Amino acid sequence: MKITGFELFRVPPRWLFLRVDTDEGISGWGEPIVEGRAETVAAAVGELFDYLIGADPMRIEHHWQTMAKAGFYRGGPVLSSALAGIDQALWDIKGKALGQPVHELLGGPVRDRVRIYGWLRGETTAELVESARAQVGVGLTAVKMNPWGLVSGLDTAARVHAIVDRAAAVREAIGPDRDFALDFHGRFTGAMTRRVLPLLEPLLPMFVEEPVLPEFSSDLARITASTSIPIATGERLYSRWDFDPVLRSGIAVAQPDLSHAGGISECRRIAAAAETHDVLVAPHCPLGPIAFAASLQLDFAVPNFLIQEQSLGLGYHPDSEKLGYLADDSVFASTEGYIDRPLGPGLGIEIDEDAVRAAAANPHRWRNPVWHHADGSLGSW
Incomplete structure (x- = not known):
């Protein structure tokens, strides 16, 4: 079997799909993307082909190994994401050729179902509480929220207490038998994080995600030592080498993204490295159905898996629930907040290519918001 060609599809709301073709009629699908840089990643994919x-x-x-290391310049979000999508597609081809799901090729399943969580939508406390109740109403047992929008380097006492009060309202809405996580999104400084975390401890969040920007990962050891709240990070780390010092810092949860960190192959290695540090894995996935399918295949194969993020209702875009790109979306059906093990070959999904081509005829140009503080300086989104 030989690779004969590829196609890329830039589809709403902000995704990039890749189809890899072979001379035996088997095609594999992947999702190489850096959100807001789809055109740049597409160019990198073309170079790798x-x-x-x-x-x-x-x-x-x-x-x-060749795509990751043969070039003089290695790594980073663009090259690693291009590689990730290709890697997903190659695993999809191999699974289809052998008639097996990818998780069987990774050693077989270590669990029968995977727990998922949903994002909360809303800008106000009341909206977040309403969203939390809606997520519980559809059977989810865990949710995640941003505690606030724009935050200054050292914000006021009023803002600190408002953040804690908002989290407390969500905890009250879901009750003690369900979990909630907080995503700081790298918007907090280390000092602001250490100020807020002790006040959140009585609420027992499942974890706090990205308490600081990845360039300040050297501060993670001090942060993890300052709180009993489990700390999670990793969506902006792209290899096992990026993760190595972070895993040694005392974090509780590693969050590699299978469309950014070298695909299924590298994220499997990151999960194994995490296991040696007693760190759980919760793959980052605010993306499309291909990235989600790849994440699920990994989840069923790694012993230290915690919970899976999913974008089926994430709310970054009004059309974020884009399961129309699948011929059959029942593979993602959840019961009591869990998804059963997919049995189909490869990534376990069938892409509706007509729907993808129709959507790609009007390609997106999604860009992330740019925020500024009251004094006009740049703020972290």
Whole structure:
């Protein structure tokens, strides 16, 4: 079998799909994307296919090593995300060729179902509480929220207490038998984080995510030592080498993104490295159905899995619930907040190519918001 070609599809709300074709009629799908940089990643994918055309798609590890390391410049969000989507597609091809789900090729399932969580929508406390009740109403047992929008480096006492009060309202809405997590999104400084975390401890959040920007990961050890709240991070780390010092810092949850951190192959290695530090894995996935399907395949194969993020209602865009790109979305059906093990070959999904092509005819140009503080300086989104 040989790789004969590829196509890229920039589809709403902010996704990039990749189809890889072979001379035996088997095609695999992946999702290489950096949100807000789809065109840039698409160019990187095209460059990598200068190497892949004519190659045997079954040699996934050999291709991964070559694409990741043969260039003089390595890593980073663009190159690692391009590699990630290709890696997903090659695993999809291999699974389809062998008639097996990817998790079977990774050693077989270690669980029968995967727990998922949903995002809360809303700008006010009342809206977040209403969203939490709605998520519980559809059977989810865990939710995640941003505690606030724009936050200054050292914000006021009023803002600190408002953040805590908002989290307390969500905790009260879901009750003690369900979980909630807080995503600081790198908007807090280390000092602001250490100020807020002790006040959140009585609410027992499942974890606090990205308490500081990834460039300040050297502060994570001090943050983890300052609180009993489990600390999670990793969506903006792109390799096992990026994760190595973070895993040593005392974090509780690693969050590699299978569309950013080198795909299924590298995220499997990151999960294994995390296991040696007693760190759980909760893959980051605010993306489309292909990235979500790839994440699920990993979740069923790694022993230290915690919970899976899913974007089926994330709310970044009015059309974020885009399951119309699948021929059959029942593979993602959840019961009591869990998704059963997919049994289909490869990534376990079938793409509705007509729907994808129709959507790609009007490609998106999504860009993340740009925020500024009251004094006009740039704020972290």
